[in-house]
Amino acid sequence: MDTLxxxxxxxxxxxKRIGDRWRALPKWQRRMVxxxxxxxxxxxxxxxxxxxxxxxxxxxxxxSDWSSTLFLCAVYVLIAMGLNVVVGLAGLLDLGYVGxxxxxxxxxxxxxxxxxxxxxxxxxxxxLSEGWSVAWGLTIPIAIALTMISGVILGGPTLRLRGDYLAxxxxxxxxxxxxxxxxxxxxxxxxxxxxxxxxxxENADGTKIFGVIDIxxxxxxxxxxxxxxxxxxxxxxxxxxxxxxxxxxEDEDAAAVMGVNGFKFKLWAFAIGAGLGGTSGVLFASKQAxxxxxxxxxxxxxxxxxxxxxxxxxxxxxxxxxAILLTYLPERFRGFADYRPLAVGxxxxxxxxxxxxxxxxxxxxxxxxxxxxxxxxxxxxx
Amino acid sequence: MSSxxxxxxxxxxxxxxxxxxxxxxxxxxPPNPNRVLxxxxxxxxxxxxxxxxxxxxxxxxxxxxxxLIGPNGAGKTTCFNVMTGVFRPTAGSVTFxxxxxxxxxxxxINRLGIARTFQNIRLFPEMTALENVMVGTDARHHTSVPGAxxxxxxxxxxxxxxxxVDSNNGLMRVWQQIRRVGxxxxxxxxxxxxxxxxxxxxxxxxxxxxxxxxxxxxxxxxPYGYQRRLEIARALGTEPKLLCLDEPAAxxxxxxxxxxxxxxxxxxxxxxxVLLIEHDMRLVMGVTDRIVVLEFGRKIAxxxxxxVSRNPKVIAAYLGVTEDAA
Numbered sequence: 001m002d003t004l005x006x007x008x009x010x011x012x013x014x015x016k017r018i019g020d021r022w023r024a025l026p027k028w029q030r031r032m033v034x035x036x037x038x039x040x041x042x043x044x045x046x047x048x049x050x051x052x053x054x055x056x057x058x059x060x061x062x063x064s065d066w067s068s069t070l071f072l073c074a075v076y077v078l079i080a081m082g083l084n085v086v087v088g089l090a091g092l093l094d095l096g097y098v099g100x101x102x103x104x105x106x107x108x109x110x111x112x113x114x115x116x117x118x119x120x121x122x123x124x125x126x127x128l129s130e131g132w133s134v135a136w137g138l139t140i141p142i143a144i145a146l147t148m149i150s151g152v153i154l155g156g157p158t159l160r161l162r163g164d165y166l167a168x169x170x171x172x173x174x175x176x177x178x179x180x181x182x183x184x185x186x187x188x189x190x191x192x193x194x195x196x197x198x199x200x201x202e203n204a205d206g207t208k209i210f211g212v213i214d215i216x217x218x219x220x221x222x223x224x225x226x227x228x229x230x231x232x233x234x235x236x237x238x239x240x241x242x243x244x245x246x247x248x249x250e251d252e253d254a255a256a257v258m259g260v261n262g263f264k265f266k267l268w269a270f271a272i273g274a275g276l277g278g279t280s281g282v283l284f285a286s287k288q289a290x291x292x293x294x295x296x297x298x299x300x301x302x303x304x305x306x307x308x309x310x311x312x313x314x315x316x317x318x319x320x321x322x323a324i325l326l327t328y329l330p331e332r333f334r335g336f337a338d339y340r341p342l343a344v345g346x347x348x349x350x351x352x353x354x355x356x357x358x359x360x361x362x363x364x365x366x367x368x369x370x371x372x373x374x375x376x377x378x379x380x381x382x
Numbered sequence: 383m384s385s386x387x388x389x390x391x392x393x394x395x396x397x398x399x400x401x402x403x404x405x406x407x408x409x410x411x412p413p414n415p416n417r418v419l420x421x422x423x424x425x426x427x428x429x430x431x432x433x434x435x436x437x438x439x440x441x442x443x444x445x446x447x448x449x450l451i452g453p454n455g456a457g458k459t460t461c462f463n464v465m466t467g468v469f470r471p472t473a474g475s476v477t478f479x480x481x482x483x484x485x486x487x488x489x490x491i492n493r494l495g496i497a498r499t500f501q502n503i504r505l506f507p508e509m510t511a512l513e514n515v516m517v518g519t520d521a522r523h524h525t526s527v528p529g530a531x532x533x534x535x536x537x538x539x540x541x542x543x544x545x546x547v548d549s550n551n552g553l554m555r556v557w558q559q560i561r562r563v564g565x566x567x568x569x570x571x572x573x574x575x576x577x578x579x580x581x582x583x584x585x586x587x588x589x590x591x592x593x594x595x596x597x598x599x600x601x602x603x604x605p606y607g608y609q610r611r612l613e614i615a616r617a618l619g620t621e622p623k624l625l626c627l628d629e630p631a632a633x634x635x636x637x638x639x640x641x642x643x644x645x646x647x648x649x650x651x652x653x654x655x656v657l658l659i660e661h662d663m664r665l666v667m668g669v670t671d672r673i674v675v676l677e678f679g680r681k682i683a684x685x686x687x688x689x690v691s692r693n694p695k696v697i698a699a700y701l702g703v704t705e706d707a708a
Contacts (some may be wrong), residue, residue, distance in 0.1 A: 026554075033519070111416075136527075215688075232531060235530070235531055236527070236530055236531055237571060239514075239524055239525070239530035239577070240520040240525055240530060240576070240577075240580075241516050241527050241530045243509070243513055243516060244517065244518060244520065246506060246508070246509055246513075247506050247509070248507040250507060250509065251504050251506055253488070253504070253505070254500065254504040254505070255490050255506070255517065256487070256488040256492075257466060257488050257489075257492060257497075257498060258489075258491055258492060258517055258518050258521060258523070258616060258617070258619075258620055259492035259499070259518070259521025260489060260517065260520070261487075261489045261491050261621050262489070265527075268527045272527075283485045381392055
């Protein structure tokens with residue numbers, strides 16, 4: 001194990017040098033590279049470059065649809081970015097993140113699908129015409145608003161807790177959302193909701209642009225949404241908000257003495273993280289066109305946290321890589337169907353032994369684990 | 383927006399003379415020595431049966447350096463904690479700037495104008511030195527979370543607050559010029575203005591404490607003495623009226639103590655009021671205007687350094703005396 005670790009250290013140093021050289025480039029050159037990379041991302045569904053064809057998931061017979069995989073990757077990157085705001089930047093361990101994903105998905109389902117119980121009730125109450133529903137474009141702000149509200153409802157009373165206690169409460173929240181969806185009339189319970197709309201628009205031959213055959217438009221949509229949120233999160237990160245989050249993460253009491261209203265900024269982190277989770281829920285539900293409570297199990301929450309931790313919490317590129325790996329690898333290696341969970345588990349353990357800070361750690365590596373140990377000691381002393 | 387080269391950080395660890403600094407960026411408003419800034423009035427603090435502070439009384443005037451000394455366990459840090467809102471006094475009150483302290487949250491007390499350092503250094507270890515100080519300067523800023531995101535609130539900037547044209551690259555210079563003119567015509571977002579002002583102030587404070595050459599290093603990697611000074615810079619970043627230093631010389635060698643003494647004096651010269659908890663008698667005697675001595679939670683003496691050092695009770699408390707001599 002030690003030789004492995006040494007080798008990894010060497011690689012790490014090499015990568016650090018690359019990173020330094022990258023940061024030393026002028027800003028416009030970095031921007032050009034980024035733009036080229038984004039163009040490549042948009043081109044990905046048609047990927048046909050001879051050497052790179054092997055990464056397509058439909059390369060082998062048993063593989064899954066390439067565009068669907070890409071779409072799923074984009075949605076999960078969005079989620080990992082949202083969770084990164086909560087876990088990586090503000091340092092709050094959230095084990096119930098799937099709750100926000102579910103709230104977002106159910107928002108578009110309940111307000112968009114014309115036979116949903118909520119829409120039926122609205123139509124009956126205000127005597128609207130049969131088949132009336134909220135336009136798909138409007139369901140996104142509704143979903144973001146509802147998830148942010150649910151984030152505040154969860155955060156308001158619980159953000160006074162720290163560390164493990166907060167993790168337990170959020171774990172409960174994720175389950176509450178699922179169980180409410182399972183047992184309520186207004187969500188149609190275990191039956192789920194079908195006929196969830198997607199974005200409007202038709203091709204020249206009359207088929208829907210956002211249909212079920214060609215998934216590439218869905219991927220482009222998700223990618224665009226993702227890029228918008230990368231912009232938003234980076235903007236917040238490089239402002240006093242980002243500094244306040246980091247300060248709270250590193251030493252909450254010292255931050256308070258320095259005039260940082262920790263509670264306010266933690267609540268914002270929760271709300272913004274929730275908003276991102278909700279948006280990805282909207283994309284997921286719209287593409288699936290059908291959701292039921294089994295889509296939102298605790299397993300997903302754990303995988304979301306794994307994405308952030310494996311990738312490198314606190315760093316957008318890192319968590320994006322973590323999300324892509326944990327989504328893409330199982331799809332690519334569908335052939336080994338029975339061994340997939342085992343392989344993923346082993347891979348996670350190896351990554352955590354070799355790179356406890358994640359694959360691409362942030363410049364300021366996350367110290368939550370370390371801090372929590374210190375906190376525990378302080379608690380004992382106090 | 384200011385580049386590090388332009389600011390010429392000075393020799394590492396040396397305190398630059400005040401004349402070399404942009405004093406107006408970091409100075410406090412001129413103090414009024416007749417005004418009582420902090421009034422600790424009959425403060426008693428009990429933890430169950432233990433009396434940590436017993437009717438402690440003292441006042442602090444603007445622009446003065448007050449030393450708070452006493453043997454180990456005398457209640458110095460407890461007194462500090464009452465003043466910074468960590469504990470609520472059982473009886474009595476603490477008034478700062480004519481406002482009650484007790485019952486306010488730590489960040490609200492900071493906004494009132496009390497900043498402190500910690501006995502055991504508590505920086506934000508994974509943030510750079512500059513970012514640490516900028517967390518402090520953020521305390522006085524008004525940009526909200528949506529404000530930082532949308533940046534729609536435009537304000538007019540004074541010429542010296544505008545982005546500077548400082549690139550060596552011709553194309554970049556043109557771009558910077560365009561930005562500068564644009565900012566003059568359309569105004570700048572309050573977020574950017576505060577960000578520039580904060581960075582400028584933070585950088586100047588780092589120069590003031592003599593560690594500007596390592597502004598971009600993460601705090602954890604700084605040497606011990608630099609960390610102590612960084613804590614002082616961070617506290618000054620919040621634009622306090624009163625700066626409380628909790629044993630700033632702990633772990634320092636004589637040369638470093640000498641520098642700290644100089645630093646504390648120039649902090650006062652900038653117009654800040656300082657409350658100093660310290661063990662090292664030489665340092666306390668050399669820098670303070672007045673000294674309050676605590677023993678077992680009681681104030682046993684108060685006065686100028688010379689008076690206090692002659693006071694038999696103080697000598698007894700520090701050196702101990704035999705029963706019959708007392």
